[in-house]
Amino acid sequence: MYPAILFLSALVSVKSASAQIEFVQNKGQWDSRVVYRGDFSSGSFFLENQGFTVLLHNVADLKNVSDQLHGHNPNLATSGQPVTLRSHAYKVKFLGTSSFASAQIVPDKIQSYQNNYFIGNDESKWATGCQLSQAVTYKNIYPNIDVRYYSDGDHLKYDIIVHPGGNVNNIALQYAGVDKVQVKNKELVINTSVGDVKELYPYSYQVLETGRQTVDCKYVVKDNVVRFKVDDYDPKTTIVIDPRLIFSTFTGSSQDNWGYTATPAPDGSFYAGGIAFGVGYPVTAGSFQTTFGGGVNEDNTGPYDIAIIKYSANGSNRLYATYLGGTSNEQPHSMVCDQQGNLIVAGRSTSPNFPKTIPQIGVGGGYDIIVTKINAAGTAIIGSVKMGGIEDDGVNIRGKYVPPEGADATRRNYGDDARSEVIVDAANNIYLASSTRSSNFPVSTGAIQATFGGGRQDGVIIKFTPTLSSVLFSTFFGGSGDDACFVLSQNPVSGNIYVAGGTTSSDLPGDKTGVLQGTFQGAVDGFVTQIINDGSAIVKTTYQGTTGNDLVYGIQFDRKGFPYIMGTTTGNWTVTPSTIFNNPGGKQFISKLQPDLSAYVYSTVFGTNSSVPNLSPVAFLVDRCENVYVSGWGGGINNLKQFPSAGTSGLPEVSPLTNIPAADGADFYFFVLEKNGQSQLFGTHFGQNGSVGDHVDGGTSRFDANGVIYQGICANCGGAPSTPGSCPNAFPTTTGVWGPVDASSNCNEAALKIEFNIGPVVCDVLAGPNTNGCAPLTVNFTNLSTNGLTYVWDFGDGSPISGVFSPSHTFTAA
Numbered sequence: 001m002y003p004a005i006l007f008l009s010a011l012v013s014v015k016s017a018s019a020q021i022e023f024v025q026n027k028g029q030w031d032s033r034v035v036y037r038g039d040f041s042s043g044s045f046f047l048e049n050q051g052f053t054v055l056l057h058n059v060a061d062l063k064n065v066s067d068q069l070h071g072h073n074p075n076l077a078t079s080g081q082p083v084t085l086r087s088h089a090y091k092v093k094f095l096g097t098s099s100f101a102s103a104q105i106v107p108d109k110i111q112s113y114q115n116n117y118f119i120g121n122d123e124s125k126w127a128t129g130c131q132l133s134q135a136v137t138y139k140n141i142y143p144n145i146d147v148r149y150y151s152d153g154d155h156l157k158y159d160i161i162v163h164p165g166g167n168v169n170n171i172a173l174q175y176a177g178v179d180k181v182q183v184k185n186k187e188l189v190i191n192t193s194v195g196d197v198k199e200l201y202p203y204s205y206q207v208l209e210t211g212r213q214t215v216d217c218k219y220v221v222k223d224n225v226v227r228f229k230v231d232d233y234d235p236k237t238t239i240v241i242d243p244r245l246i247f248s249t250f251t252g253s254s255q256d257n258w259g260y261t262a263t264p265a266p267d268g269s270f271y272a273g274g275i276a277f278g279v280g281y282p283v284t285a286g287s288f289q290t291t292f293g294g295g296v297n298e299d300n301t302g303p304y305d306i307a308i309i310k311y312s313a314n315g316s317n318r319l320y321a322t323y324l325g326g327t328s329n330e331q332p333h334s335m336v337c338d339q340q341g342n343l344i345v346a347g348r349s350t351s352p353n354f355p356k357t358i359p360q361i362g363v364g365g366g367y368d369i370i371v372t373k374i375n376a377a378g379t380a381i382i383g384s385v386k387m388g389g390i391e392d393d394g395v396n397i398r399g400k401y402v403p404p405e406g407a408d409a410t411r412r413n414y415g416d417d418a419r420s421e422v423i424v425d426a427a428n429n430i431y432l433a434s435s436t437r438s439s440n441f442p443v444s445t446g447a448i449q450a451t452f453g454g455g456r457q458d459g460v461i462i463k464f465t466p467t468l469s470s471v472l473f474s475t476f477f478g479g480s481g482d483d484a485c486f487v488l489s490q491n492p493v494s495g496n497i498y499v500a501g502g503t504t505s506s507d508l509p510g511d512k513t514g515v516l517q518g519t520f521q522g523a524v525d526g527f528v529t530q531i532i533n534d535g536s537a538i539v540k541t542t543y544q545g546t547t548g549n550d551l552v553y554g555i556q557f558d559r560k561g562f563p564y565i566m567g568t569t570t571g572n573w574t575v576t577p578s579t580i581f582n583n584p585g586g587k588q589f590i591s592k593l594q595p596d597l598s599a600y601v602y603s604t605v606f607g608t609n610s611s612v613p614n615l616s617p618v619a620f621l622v623d624r625c626e627n628v629y630v631s632g633w634g635g636g637i638n639n640l641k642q643f644p645s646a647g648t649s650g651l652p653e654v655s656p657l658t659n660i661p662a663a664d665g666a667d668f669y670f671f672v673l674e675k676n677g678q679s680q681l682f683g684t685h686f687g688q689n690g691s692v693g694d695h696v697d698g699g700t701s702r703f704d705a706n707g708v709i710y711q712g713i714c715a716n717c718g719g720a721p722s723t724p725g726s727c728p729n730a731f732p733t734t735t736g737v738w739g740p741v742d743a744s745s746n747c748n749e750a751a752l753k754i755e756f757n758i759g760p761v762v763c764d765v766l767a768g769p770n771t772n773g774c775a776p777l778t779v780n781f782t783n784l785s786t787n788g789l790t791y792v793w794d795f796g797d798g799s800p801i802s803g804v805f806s807p808s809h810t811f812t813a814a
Helices: 059-070 074-079
Strands: 006-015 023-025 034-040 043-048 051-057 087-094 104-118 126-142 145-152 155-162 173-176 180-184 187-192 195-199 204-208 211-214 216-222 225-231 238-241 245-250 257-264 270-276 305-311 318-324 330-337 343-349 368-374 381-387 421-424 430-436 458-464 471-477 483-490 497-503 525-531 538-544 550-557 563-569 588-593 600-606 616-622 628-633 668-673 680-686 708-715 748-755 765-768 777-783 808-811
Touching: 023 104, 034 126, 051 059, 051 195, 087 187, 180 216, 187 216, 257 330, 270 330, 270 708, 270 748, 305 343, 305 748, 318 368, 330 421, 343 421, 343 430, 368 430, 368 458, 381 471, 421 483, 430 497, 458 497, 483 550, 497 563, 525 563, 550 616, 563 616, 563 628, 588 628, 600 668, 616 708, 628 708, 668 708
Parallel strands: 006 238, 257 748, 305 330, 458 483, 525 550
Antiparallel strands: 006 155, 006 195, 023 034, 023 126, 034 043, 043 051, 051 087, 087 173, 104 126, 126 145, 145 155, 173 225, 180 187, 187 195, 204 211, 204 238, 216 225, 245 748, 257 270, 257 708, 270 305, 305 318, 330 343, 343 368, 368 381, 421 430, 430 458, 430 483, 458 471, 483 497, 497 525, 497 550, 525 538, 550 563, 563 588, 588 600, 616 628, 628 668, 668 680, 708 748, 765 777, 777 808
């Protein structure tokens, strides 16, 4: 058996302006007590011999200083008055050890570049070749106990590593220079004069030969000294305590700003899209549309333009913000980035002068479908189209404020009128699934379905060139009833496009022989159809339904080309196999299908045992490890607008987020299902407590490939507190973000980013106690990798391959 280790990890809620915090070696350029220094967006972090010091600046003061220095604020720049920068430093010291100064300090993840410092005219303060690393380990700060500092994304994190023979009860961290240290909602809160710092509630686990086992760990505070209380752990095993990360921010718009859609960029930055009802959205100089385009009151709401904002990966900075619209009304339904970080926005518009780069496609009239591609800097439109027939296009059944209220055919939730999805392929071609009420909607020559199928509306499927300069194909998809294409995805193996949504038609187009459900089941059914990538033919179509109301709101693929669908039902959805995880009577479904749509691989339901769904789903993902993620909201405005919803009360909380307002039944809810439907890995609510509840007014959001949610939310409707934290039930935002408060008198779009720490395999290894020395040399390898199923260790000396989780190996020769 390998020597096992206990890990205690703390994540400090200071964040870097860049993607990683780097630790710079001190070679005399700073105070001699400093060993390494790291900088973040509002201060610095100094590693010392017996602990560390945190320097914090007031965020508002820091912005004023920056504005004055760069001339961005003419009042400050010309006033001649000094600008105050309030700061606060506090020190954390490891108590009870006299050997800290002799600890071995080992940098790792060393960067290929170095820093040089020439400070003042004192050459003793000049330093060259200062090494930068992304992690630093102090070995044996206590007997058999190490501490490792590193950057987890843009957050600072430290692990306290207890080797066999070490005693976790010896660890004591004394906080000096703070106003107060306390535990709130299981998190460590350090109160300072310039704001609070949080060390988030830790997720703990033992590292066993067979993998990881969860362990309970708590902060214990007395007289500003922090200790760890670890329950029921084996001192011969490894424990890791790993917090999860959150950023949550408002746009800061002073005008009413409703939330619709969000998507990640390749670099982890965050796009949020909604609508703004006039001047007051926080646009940036140089963005392609800095003025409100105008609008009218139509469908009992308006005027409004699309409003888009791009945040840095940590949410601390607005990278750009812009309007998108003409003299009438626009709204976004779906956004996605291409590989270069350019943003594609799809939605609808009634503006005759909507900004476009090619002439109107089709005769137009009412709402038309719009698709716009914006460069990554937000300074220019790469391509833009407006496309439609004489009736409303891009509208599912009718607008949300067009009477009568309530559910109707494929419109089952508030915001369902604005359902459609845009995606891109590897060649940056753009695909759209949406709906039309126009019998003369423009279709391409040789379209799969050239004529309107009947009923009040059909679905439409469109493929554009990467710059939106032309349409590659356009087709109706529908039968004699009401049909809506909500979502689509590309099979990574065949390249074919799978489209899904809802229908009341018993005669959908496509070959249905040998599929799961070849006939309409009644009321409203979901459907999945597979089409050739060039739009030349339908391969197969299957219904997905019960005798109740069923709709497919998400479709994704695993790497092997198996499609997964997600949606809601009011019937009895198939659960198979019988041993799979499920919540009996749940009205949200997840099903994995064979690629030819012939059978389920598995199918399950989750939610409370109710007659109607809990959620209006808005985001869906299958990650690289085949875990399945769902985001949705329920209750609140759904019930207010006569849409049947059981709300989010009673949904299971598994490893939930902490330090957020109590659930009120009208929140967002995030759910993660383990591969093959084995168990629920995660479940939490998120939102304010009270008012009309958290929701979207239409549109979809996205998870990235690692399982990080990028969620747009229409939040804090009804107004907001004037200062962060002044109302404990308000929508929760995080420290240091761009928009900590709702600046309008009503709603602000919130951007929420959560990392669930469940995603794909990440390789990370520690070696010790020594990694060099005379033979024979025994090295213990501690495996910190995540989500691996099997491990292969090749020690490079001709010895047999090892498959244990964390091996120990003796090297007998150099």
